[in-house]
Amino acid sequence: MEKIYRLTLSDAKRVAMAAEAEAKFTNLDVVIAIVDQGGHLIYLQRDNAQLGSIDFATSKAKTAVMFRTPTKALEQMVNDGKQGFLSMPQMLAVEGGVPLVYHGQIVGGIGVSGVTSAEDSRIASAGAKAL
Secondary structure: OOOOOOOOHHHHHHHHHHHHHHHHHOOOOOEEEEEEOOOOEEEEEEOOOOOOHHHHHHHHHHHHHHOOOOHHHHHHHHHOOOHHHHHOOOOOOOOOEEEEEEOOEEEEEEEEEOOOHHHHHHHHHHHHHOO
16 A cells, blocks of 8 residues: 545645746746646636636646646757647646645646746746745
């Protein structure tokens, strides 16, 4: 048998707070989405960011979980010519999604949207480190 860790609402809020602190440090308005290990939304935070970023942040978080990799790696594959990734259902190959890992297990994902993809990724990574 294997021990399975689960992301709690308290954990999700801690991750989001760390991401928010990074965003506020550089005065950026973003949407922060936290999903569980199945890609289901646990927590969403939007502070003055555009409405369109809600779905983007959630999709980035879910993609990071489903493919067990930061979305930056998937975006790079597409940029390297692997266009088939663009036809994958429910996959967003855009930088800004990061898996949440605890004791070697993926327990969820964080997605950030609202500014440039590189800034989204930096903010998401700061949140992931809080776990």
